[in-house]
């Protein structure tokens with residue numbers, strides 16, 4: 001028998017049941033979110049993802065990634081191991097403090113040509129559903145003086161291998177078996193080097209390589225060349241070799257640097273939606289978002305931000321990306337789709353709030369409306385849907401093809417009713433936390449592992465509530481006999 005003890009201090013009492021606010025995560029309470037009728041739900045946050053928010057802290061979302069380079073190739077902390085000097089180039093590691101450590105790679109170049117080449121990285125990854133695997137090689141560079149032009153390249157040493165013959169023979173075997181079989185010829189490799197004229201400050205540059213997804217193994221080699229401006233000295237640090245996003249494939253900007261060999265999973269935060277009491281039939285889902293700069297220049301597209309559902313075939317509510325969804329599954333209805341491409345582009349503009357933008361989806365049984373910064377940008381009729389078993393409320397992406405969000409997220413809220421038209425612009429113009437009078441003041445002193453909301457048998461915690469204006473301490477003892485059963489004792 002597992003005994004879990006939850007101690008909460010609630011002040012003032014959440015009036016959530018009166019406002020139908022059934023989920024609220026502000027990232028300012030160590031992961032504690034309001035969930036259902038005034039209950040706290042602990043969401044696991046990674047401290048390295050907490051960044052300055054619209055109010056207090058926000059959470060930064062990035063796609064999952066691995067830096068395929070060795071630790072020394074990525075940060076040059078232990079000499080020049082992993083780098084081969086080009087002809088006539090003198091390589092050394094010198095002391096300089098950067099974001100990536102205390103040493104940087106220095107190359108004294110006398111003539112145009114190869115500066116350094118990396119020892120190949122053996123990579124075996126898949127690219128499900130996509131015709132190509134896309135790899136990105138990025139580095140931070142600077143020069144001892146302006147006027148030099150450099151080129152970063154990425155190549156697969158297995159390019160001259162037997163991959164083409166293997167694909168062709170597999171295709172032939174397929175058509176021999178079934179003459180109508182659809183086969184794709186081998187895809188030509190696409191290389192996109194990154195060229196830059198580095199200044200005396202650090203600057204990131206990236207090279208891209210696309211290969212046929214059926215090629216099982218790559219031996220990836222990154223190279224830096226001086227095109228023009230030698231003799232000169234070029235400094236390198238913060239190198240990263242990664243696979244681009246599998247979906248959408250347009251997410252091909254390099255991610256924030258992580259050490260060589262390090263891996264980060266998807267950053268999204270999931271909650272079983274029924275814990276909030278979400279009915280699906282009507283509601284208002286919203287948040288503040290801010291896109292991330294592309295460190296090679298420009299701003300990165302954000303893609304899906306929030307989603308409630310399980311996949312393409314069940315009811316779905318989604319904010320962000322080219323298409324917002326609401327109601328019955330996208331595969332079952334023509335309606336219930338809001339074009340979000342224009343709103344997504346508008347996110348790249350700084351706007352009134354230092355890059356932050358307010359996104360809202362509000363719906364009832366008949367229609368849904370999307371809002372950007374308090375203004376409606378589109379509406380759609382819909383076929384209402386109810387959440388199916390296992391429906392997830394996902395912060396920071398969508399389960400449709402596992403699309404990850406790129407950007408910062410703050411003040412996520414979900415109401416169980418459609419907010420009136422005039423309340424949404426007011427919410428977007430607030431200069432204080434949302435909603436100011438009803439910010440959850442759940443302060444969690446202790447939450448034992450194993451504790452969670454469970455409303456499979458109605459709403460077991462709805463009895464435990466403080467009255468308006470009360471400052472109340474609750475001590476709950478939950479005895480967890482079976483997964484589906486929580487017994488509560490409460491004293492004030």
Ligand SMILES: [Ca+2]
Pocket residue numbers: 026027028053054055056057058410411
């Ligand atoms: Ca916040």
